[in-house]
Amino acid sequence: MTTQLHDAYSIPLEAIDVSDPQLYQDDAWYPYFERLRREAPVHYCRESRYGPYWSVCKYKDIMQVEVNHGIYSSELGGIAVEDPPKGLERESFIRMDPPKHDEQRKVVGPIVAPPNLAEMEATIRERTIRVLEGLPRNETFDWVERVSIELTTMMLATLFDYPWEDRRRLTYWSDVAICNVRAPESPVHSEQEKFDELKKMAERMAELYNERAKQPPKFDLLSMLAHGRATQNMPLREFMGNLTLLIVGGNDTTRNSMTGGLYALSQHPHEYQKLRDNPALVASLVPEIIRYVTPVIHMRRTATHDAELGGQHIRAGDKVVMWYVSGNRDPDAIDDPDNFIIDRPRPRQHLSFGFGIHRCVGNRLAELQLRILWEELLPRHPVIEVLAAPRRTYSNFIHGMRSMPVRIPMQ
Amino acid sequence: MGMPKVTYIEYNGTTHFVEVAVGLSVMRGAVNNNVPGIDADCGGECACATCHVYVDPAWLDKTGTPVPGSQEASMLSFAAEAEFNSRLSCQIAMREELDGLVVRMPQGQH
Numbered sequence: 421m422t423t424q425l426h427d428a429y430s431i432p433l434e435a436i437d438v439s440d441p442q443l444y445q446d447d448a449w450y451p452y453f454e455r456l457r458r459e460a461p462v463h464y465c466r467e468s469r470y471g472p473y474w475s476v477c478k479y480k481d482i483m484q485v486e487v488n489h490g491i492y493s494s495e496l497g498g499i500a501v502e503d504p505p506k507g508l509e510r511e512s513f514i515r516m517d518p519p520k521h522d523e524q525r526k527v528v529g530p531i532v533a534p535p536n537l538a539e540m541e542a543t544i545r546e547r548t549i550r551v552l553e554g555l556p557r558n559e560t561f562d563w564v565e566r567v568s569i570e571l572t573t574m575m576l577a578t579l580f581d582y583p584w585e586d587r588r589r590l591t592y593w594s595d596v597a598i599c600n601v602r603a604p605e606s607p608v609h610s611e612q613e614k615f616d617e618l619k620k621m622a623e624r625m626a627e628l629y630n631e632r633a634k635q636p637p638k639f640d641l642l643s644m645l646a647h648g649r650a651t652q653n654m655p656l657r658e659f660m661g662n663l664t665l666l667i668v669g670g671n672d673t674t675r676n677s678m679t680g681g682l683y684a685l686s687q688h689p690h691e692y693q694k695l696r697d698n699p700a701l702v703a704s705l706v707p708e709i710i711r712y713v714t715p716v717i718h719m720r721r722t723a724t725h726d727a728e729l730g731g732q733h734i735r736a737g738d739k740v741v742m743w744y745v746s747g748n749r750d751p752d753a754i755d756d757p758d759n760f761i762i763d764r765p766r767p768r769q770h771l772s773f774g775f776g777i778h779r780c781v782g783n784r785l786a787e788l789q790l791r792i793l794w795e796e797l798l799p800r801h802p803v804i805e806v807l808a809a810p811r812r813t814y815s816n817f818i819h820g821m822r823s824m825p826v827r828i829p830m831q
Numbered sequence: 832m833g834m835p836k837v838t839y840i841e842y843n844g845t846t847h848f849v850e851v852a853v854g855l856s857v858m859r860g861a862v863n864n865n866v867p868g869i870d871a872d873c874g875g876e877c878a879c880a881t882c883h884v885y886v887d888p889a890w891l892d893k894t895g896t897p898v899p900g901s902q903e904a905s906m907l908s909f910a911a912e913a914e915f916n917s918r919l920s921c922q923i924a925m926r927e928e929l930d931g932l933v934v935r936m937p938q939g940q941h
Contacts, residue, residue, distance in 0.1 A: 487878050487902060518905075525909065533911030534939025768872045768881075775878035777905060784941050 428452045433460055437468045438475055438743065438816075439501045441600055444717060445814045450758075453477055453746035462730035470501045473720075473739040474732070477746040479753030479771065481730045485721055485742050486776040492721035492740055493517050494778060500817050501720050501741050505611035510618065512661030514669075514778060520650075525781060527648030528666065531579060531641060532785045540578070540785075545792050547574050552800050555828060560807060563826045567793075568678035572671045575789060579670055581640035582628070593621040594671045597664045603814035605822070621667075622660040629659075641666055672818055673715035674786045678793060679810055679821040680713030681705075684760045686806035691762045699798050705762040706790045711770035712760050714745045717819050719774060745819070747771040801828050835930035839884075841868045842938045851925045857934060858882040858921035868936035875921040877902045880910035881940035882920040887933035891916055894923050894932070911941040 428436070428451035436452055443449040456463050456477045463475040476482050485492045495517040498504045504515075513524035530536060551570050555561070569591055576594075577587035592607065596617045599606035608614045625642065632638070633646035645651040645662070654662065685692040695701050720741045727734045734740060748770050749757040755764075773780035780786070797804075805827045813820030834850040837860055841847075851860030861869040861882075870881035886894050896918070897904040903922045907913050920934065 483873075483876055483878060487876065522905075522908065529909060529941075530911070533941050534937065535911065537939065766874070768870055769874050773872075775873050775876065777909070779879055779909075781909075784939065 428455050433463070434466065436463065437465050439465070439468050439470055439473065439741070441603075441814045441816045444816055444819060445812050447809075447812060449745060450749070453743060453749065457746060457750060462732040464732070468501075470503065471739065473501055473741050474729075474734060475746075476729065476740060476742045477750075478730065479747040479750040482742045482744070482747040482771055483775060484729065485740060486774060486778075488727075489517060489721075489777055491723060491725055491727050493724050494521070494721060496724065496737075497720065497722035497739060499719050499721075501718060501739065502817075505615075508611050508615045509657065510615075510661035510664060511655075511658040512665040514665050515661070518777065521777065523650035524648075524662065525777075527644055527651045528641060529781055531639060531644060532782045534784060536639065537784055537788055541788065541792070543578070544575065544789060545796065547571070548789075548792050548796050552796055555801065557828050558830045560825050560827050563682060563804075563806075563824045564675070564679050564810070564821060565823065568675040568821075571678065571789065571793065572675040575674070575785075576667060576670050579641050579666075580625075580628075581638075581642065589621075589624070590667055591671065593618065593664070594667045596621075597668050598672055598813075598815065598818045598820070600813075600815050605814070618660050618664055619656075622656060622663060625663050626659065668818075669780070669782055670785075672820065673780075674789050676715045676819055676821050677709055677713050677786065677790055679824055680715070680819075681709035681790065681794070682804060682826070683806060683810055683821070683824060684709060684712050686804075688760045691760055695762055695794075696798065696802050699795070701762050702791055702794045702798075704764060704767045705794060706787050707767040707770065708760065708762050708764055709790060710772045710786070711748050711754075711767065713819065714748050714770075714772050715819050716772065716774075717745050717815070717817055718743050719778075742771075744771045744774070804828055835925055835927055835932075837925070837929070838931075838933045839866045839868070840933065840935045841866075842936050853925050853927060855925050856921045857884070857923040857925065857932070858919070860925065861920065868940075869920060870940040871921060872940075873921075877906060877919060877922055880906045880919060883907065883910045883913070883937055883940060884918055884920045884934040885914055885937070886916045886918050886923075887935070888916055890929070890932050893928055894918060897922070910937075911939070912937050 438452050461478040466472050498515050513521050573587050573591045576590045596607050629642045629646050632643040637647040718741050723734045723738045725736050773783045807825040810821035810824035837851050839847045847866045849864045858871050872881045873879040903919050
């Protein structure tokens with residue numbers, strides 16, 4: 421599995437392959453994209469484990485791909501540089517083009533829209549406080565396990581109205597869904613095994629879905645899917661795909677922002693102190709965390725027609741990868757992008773949620789969870805010592821952090 | 832004659848009178864003057880729906896409504912609580928004849 425990493429500036433330009441998951445596990449991707457943005461912002465990699473692909477590295481070129489969904493399809497080849505496993509594909513609306521994408525997305529949109537978020541805020545706050553007040557003092561513990569996973573799992577259980585005591589199953593299925601089966605630490609080790617576990621998830625969810633189909637509509641995702649015209653009677657694969665999408669979308673990205681945000685602050689003590697001195701900065705801290713962490717590394721499209729992009733000729737059928745990690749570090753779009761600055765003037769202008777019709781539907785819920793976490797953390801635990809860098813996930817898709825040891829000193 | 836003015840009304844009723852230069856978008860008029868309630872995450876590319884406003888119905892003839900099938904119509908179709916008078920304010924360019932325009936903001940941008 422381990423790949424020999426070369427110096428980003430000494431290897432031939434055409435040999436650069438930023439799809440190697442090792443780059444992200446080792447947090448070693450920065451210089452490769454820095455070079456690509458300068459020398460080949462739309463770059464063709466002829467040979468990789470995933471076949472040939474284009475890398476789109478600049479903010480404005482990524483935006484162009486995002487808004488031209490007629491040319492750059494999510495349906496033809498899926499949304500990851502790695503093609504969906506043959507015979508084990510799982511359809512979902514993130515992997516569809518209009519009109520079906522639009523119909524299915526509209527079914528689930530309202531649960532994460534502002535009126536419902538206002539309803540949920542008090543519950544999220546109360547749970548967050550309980551988790552934070554239960555943290556040990558003067559003792560090393562894993563921030564990912566005790567805070568990030570715990571809070572996002574509770575949120576997922578609420579969104580699905582999933583049996584509370586079994587809620588860690590949701591986390592497990594999310595981890596199964598995103599894992600790279602080649603990584604030793606992964607919970608499953610083949611695509612077939614992954615499919616089988618997600619099928620179990622779908623079977624359990626189908627029981628709840630069927631119960632809710634018989635009851636009057638209520639405001640949880642399973643009930644909404646069961647009563648939504650566009651999502652009734654989905655075939656098993658599509659049911660699996662859409663549930664996986666909602667579980668991963670509602671979980672992983674926020675989990676990693678909860679970890680990555682604390683890590684970023686610990687690496688920038690001056691910013692951390694600025695935040696303690698002025699907690700109102702949480703409002704701009706939250707989008708800055710989401711930019712800086714970039715919880716989704718890339719999204720992939722497939723060209724339906726020949727097209728020009730950043731001076732390159734893309735041919736119909738080509739694989740086109742938008743590297744959000746790179747667009748979020750593009751100095752032509754974001755001032756001083758490698759620095760973590762919690763009071764940036766335009767902090768919301770980042771690519772982490774994507775843009776266009778596939779823009780993250782849960783973006784405001786994610787921000788709400790992070791805002792509450794930091795609002796409640798600062799008065800209770802103003803100092804949290806990060807004792808080591810996070811252990812990262814072997815993935816070129818989800819920018820994951822698996823554990824991070826921390827200690828809260830005695831007050 | 833001075834610059835044309837736009838009235839922005841927040842969800843909580845707070846009203847802002849702002850001069851917006853001809854050619855600037857109604858979104859930019861809010862953002863440049865720190866009017867809360869318009870997020871404009873994409874910066875005016877018509878690539879999100881976080882500058883959603885309700886145009887006062889009396890002004891709809893002048894602002895127009897999104898062209899069916901357009902990028903604006905598509906993005907608005909995913910906005911929370913879209914109505915017949917919904918627009919993305921980045922797509923309304925200021926003109927003299929819009930002097931006095933009134934727009935209201937939704938509960939939250941999404």
